[in-house]
Amino acid sequence: MRRALALAERGRGRVEPNPMVGALLVKDGKVVAEGWHGAFGAPHAEIEAIRTAGEAARGAMLVVSLEPCAHQGKTPPCAGALVQAGVSSVVAAHLDPDPRVSGRGVALLRRTGIDVRMGVCGEEARELNAPYLKRIETGRPWWIAKWALSRDGAIASRGGRPLSITGAAAKREAHALRGRSDAVVVGIGTVLADDPLLTCRESERLRVARRVVLDGKARTPPGGRLLRSVSEGPVWIVTGPEALEGRKTLLRAAGAVVVEQPGAGRRGWDDLGARLAAEGCTNILVEGGGSVLRDLFEHGAADEAHLFLSTSVVGGKDPLPGPWGTDVTAGGVRLRGVRISRLDDDLWIRGRVEARRASASASAAHPS
Ligand code: AOF
Ligand code: ZN
Numbered sequence: 001m002r003r004a005l006a007l008a009e010r011g012r013g014r015v016e017p018n019p020m021v022g023a024l025l026v027k028d029g030k031v032v033a034e035g036w037h038g039a040f041g042a043p044h045a046e047i048e049a050i051r052t053a054g055e056a057a058r059g060a061m062l063v064v065s066l067e068p069c070a071h072q073g074k075t076p077p078c079a080g081a082l083v084q085a086g087v088s089s090v091v092a093a094h095l096d097p098d099p100r101v102s103g104r105g106v107a108l109l110r111r112t113g114i115d116v117r118m119g120v121c122g123e124e125a126r127e128l129n130a131p132y133l134k135r136i137e138t139g140r141p142w143w144i145a146k147w148a149l150s151r152d153g154a155i156a157s158r159g160g161r162p163l164s165i166t167g168a169a170a171k172r173e174a175h176a177l178r179g180r181s182d183a184v185v186v187g188i189g190t191v192l193a194d195d196p197l198l199t200c201r202e203s204e205r206l207r208v209a210r211r212v213v214l215d216g217k218a219r220t221p222p223g224g225r226l227l228r229s230v231s232e233g234p235v236w237i238v239t240g241p242e243a244l245e246g247r248k249t250l251l252r253a254a255g256a257v258v259v260e261q262p263g264a265g266r267r268g269w270d271d272l273g274a275r276l277a278a279e280g281c282t283n284i285l286v287e288g289g290g291s292v293l294r295d296l297f298e299h300g301a302a303d304e305a306h307l308f309l310s311t312s313v314v315g316g317k318d319p320l321p322g323p324w325g326t327d328v329t330a331g332g333v334r335l336r337g338v339r340i341s342r343l344d345d346d347l348w349i350r351g352r353v354e355a356r357r358a359s360a361s362a363s364a365a366h367p368s
Contacts, residue, residue: 001093001121004065005128007036007045013180013207014039017280019096019132021045023064025053025087032056044069046078050085058086065125067096067118070104079108089115093125097136127337130352131282134303140273141284145293145353146177146306148346154314155290169343170308175200177306181209182281183236185272187292188215195225198287199232208233210281212272214292216240218247222254230255238272240264266299273301297333302353305335309347 007022015021021037023045033056035048043051046068050057062068068078068090082090090109095102095118109116126133131142147155148165155165166174178184179200190196191213198211211233213220218239220226226235237251238259248258263271276284286296296302335351342348 001063001065001091002124003031003034004045004063004093005121005124007034008065008125008128011037011039015042016040016180016182016207016282017132017135019066019129021064021066023049023062025049025057025060025062027056027060032060041074043075044078047075047081050081050087053085059088061089061091062087063091063120065093065121065128067092067094067101067103068105068109069096069098069101070108071098071100073100077105077108079105082109083112083114087114089117091117091120093120094118094122097133130303135277135282139277140270141182141277141281142303143269143273143296143301144177144181144283144285144304144306145296145302146174146285146308147288147290147293148174148308148310150310150312150314152313152315155288165310165312165314166308166346167310167344170310170346170348173343173348174306174308177285178209179207181283181285182207183210183212183276183284185212185214185284185286185292187289188213188217188219189291190287190289191215191220191224191226193289195221197225197229199229209285210234210236210276210279212236212238212276212284214238216242218243218251218258220251220256222250222256227251227254227256265295266301269296269299269301297353300355302333304350304352305333306348306350308343309349311345311347 004022004024008020011020015037018037018040021044023035024031025033033049033053035045035052037045046062046064053060062082068082070077070079096105106116106118134140134142149155150165184198186198211226215237216239218237220237235256236259237256238261239248241262252258259275261268261271286292334354336354338349338351340347340349
């Protein structure tokens, strides 16, 4: 099963909103074929394994990291294909919560006399597909916070001068994160200060993420780089009750999707998350600035965090502080499963955000 999970990983960034799935066929103690779900819309892991195995699939045991599906989707049901191929037993990590499957795959296999064992490496498999499982089970996406921090604790310089905190290798990883995300979110402060494109340029481009601006008062410049590049991918402007109709009309004319969202704080994140998830978005990258990240953490919405820690110093009288600012939020933020790598002179620290209760403190309705 660990091998199946490693195969599943190969689909990361390519299969979403589908889960990553890996499978092997084992006969007489030997692996006769491997397969994985390689891209959204492409054949499922089991089908790839059966195809590779050919006749050798007959009488073999299938080890797969997710319950085989039972629905006719973009491809025919895997459970039926396994029966046809003559597989004798199936070992799977956990049930697929997709309502089209959820137990039906196992039932179909068992009905035809195939021996099915569930729950092998279930925890590890659920961890691998946590973003998919969260979207299917709660209707909310997986929020990934990302920021770069200088050695003196700044995410930018005051006065909005564009500033490169990390080196080229860290930038490549940050772009790869964008490339694997279904949406990239920033606050209006970042848009006004940096005029960013928010596209994935410095790494393999796996998908075109929606670019989302949290812009309570609809101040995004219609002539800025975001909207000038709207042909490269959709731009959402998330506005609040204070946004003037005239501004929204201008933004729409420039090609933006204007999202009108009354809620803020945890409700705001949940409402936006529900909209994005309904469009099939699984991984949402929140890139800042500081107040947006702080809001995400303060309301307990962040699921995963990536910090690029630079060894350089921004200096200056008072560089802009990172997401925590001066007020450490109640209880702080703890990461688990932390991994640390060195990228040239920078450190890349990432992990899952440990669940905590949302803070009671009310925050600004919309970043302004
Ligand atoms: C499997 N093996 O490798 C995967 C499964 O859009 P479709 O037709 O590809 O179907 C996507 C759904 O199929 C997805 O929501 C999940 O329930 C299941 N994914 N199932 O047996 C696989 N990727
Ligand atoms: Zn399938």
